[in-house]
Amino acid sequence: MTQIAFIGGGNMATSIIGGLIRQGDTKASLIHVADPNAGQRQALQKDFGVQVHEDNQEAIAKADVVIMAVKPQVMKTVLETLQATLSKRQPLLISIAAGINVASLQSWSGCKAVVRCMPNTPALLSLGATGLFGSKEVSIDQRNMADALLRAVGLTVWVKTEAEIDAVTAVSGSGPAYFFLLMEAMIEAGQQLGLSEQTATKLTLQTALGAGQMALNSDVGPAELRRRVTSPGGTTEQAIGRFEDAGLRQIVATALKAASDRAAELSRQLAD
Numbered sequence: 608m609t610q611i612a613f614i615g616g617g618n619m620a621t622s623i624i625g626g627l628i629r630q631g632d633t634k635a636s637l638i639h640v641a642d643p644n645a646g647q648r649q650a651l652q653k654d655f656g657v658q659v660h661e662d663n664q665e666a667i668a669k670a671d672v673v674i675m676a677v678k679p680q681v682m683k684t685v686l687e688t689l690q691a692t693l694s695k696r697q698p699l700l701i702s703i704a705a706g707i708n709v710a711s712l713q714s715w716s717g718c719k720a721v722v723r724c725m726p727n728t729p730a731l732l733s734l735g736a737t738g739l740f741g742s743k744e745v746s747i748d749q750r751n752m753a754d755a756l757l758r759a760v761g762l763t764v765w766v767k768t769e770a771e772i773d774a775v776t777a778v779s780g781s782g783p784a785y786f787f788l789l790m791e792a793m794i795e796a797g798q799q800l801g802l803s804e805q806t807a808t809k810l811t812l813q814t815a816l817g818a819g820q821m822a823l824n825s826d827v828g829p830a831e832l833r834r835r836v837t838s839p840g841g842t843t844e845q846a847i848g849r850f851e852d853a854g855l856r857q858i859v860a861t862a863l864k865a866a867s868d869r870a871a872e873l874s875r876q877l878a879d
């Protein structure tokens with residue numbers, strides 16, 4: 608039976624653990640989580656029945672897979688304290704941290720088989736999207752294992768080059784925040800047009816859900832779906848025209864480039 612250790616039991620780890628438990632293929636007794644925060648440990652134990660540890664070493668003692676779910680800024684210190692054990696046991700190391708490259712993960716941990724991935728917060732509802740990239744030492748079995756773990760919380764996509772992970776971070780890792788921002792703006796605009804906050808919120812959120820589901824289930828792409836909403840001489844045309852005039856596409860391109868650049872910058876800053 609595969610033993611899984613999470614180092615860091617915060618938001619993302621909780622989402623992934625929740626997905627694994629809900630899916631039912633992974634026994635809670637095989638999941639070990641280490642986190643210095645006692646409240647976090649109690650919540651994980653209570654909600655999912657997983658094994659919790661204050662000590663990272665204890666959590667990885669028998670692990671076949673170690674999932675690093677700490678903030679990028681503490682990754683080096685945390686891995687270096689575990690290096691003796693990890694380099695001896697050689698588990699599959701999976702990192703979900705933004706902007707930490709495979710070479711750094713290998714050098715800090717002593718693990719050869721490393722998967723760097725970028726999930727997102729809808730993983731909490733098993734509606735996540737994760738991009739993955741593996742070092743050449745990752746075996747087919749280990750790749751399948753990493754894929755199955757992340758598939759428990761949504762869609763998985765393997766990329767061919769590590770640089771693509773920065774783009775994945777910009778598109779789907781940070782992506783939920785962009786849609787939330789658009790929702791905030793639509794709710795505010797709806798209120799300015801006379802709707803109550805509650806009505807504007809309900810209509811906006813249901814519209815976001817409907818549009819997402821339609822785009823996912825349709826034979827045609829988002830551009831055609833947009834055209835189908837846009838009657839010639841009608842109302843949507845007016846709104847879309849304002850978005851285009853204001854340079855929405857360029858704004859989005861600039862924003863995603865900034866996110867991708869920051870991921871690359873973090874990799875450089877945090878690398879050895």
Ligand SMILES: NC(=O)C1=CN([C@@H]2O[C@H](COP(=O)(O)OP(=O)(O)OC[C@H]3O[C@@H](n4cnc5c(N)ncnc54)[C@H](O)[C@@H]3O)[C@@H](O)[C@H]2O)C=CC1
Nearest residue numbers: 615616617618619642644676677678679703704705726727
């Ligand atoms: N929040 C997001 O949307 C996404 C975050 N990520 C990545 O996931 C990672 C975790 O992010 P979140 O879960 O949002 O952060 P978080 O702050 O909720 O979780 C981090 C956890 O690590 C624990 N921790 C701190 N020091 C530790 C140590 N020495 N040993 C073990 N645990 C320790 C903290 O107590 C905390 O519970 C980050 O590297 C981030 O880049 C990746 C994709 C999306």
Ligand SMILES: O=C(O)[C@@H]1CCC=N1
Nearest residue numbers: 704705776780781782
């Ligand atoms: O903002 C961040 O750095 C993390 C990575 C992707 C989403 N949240």
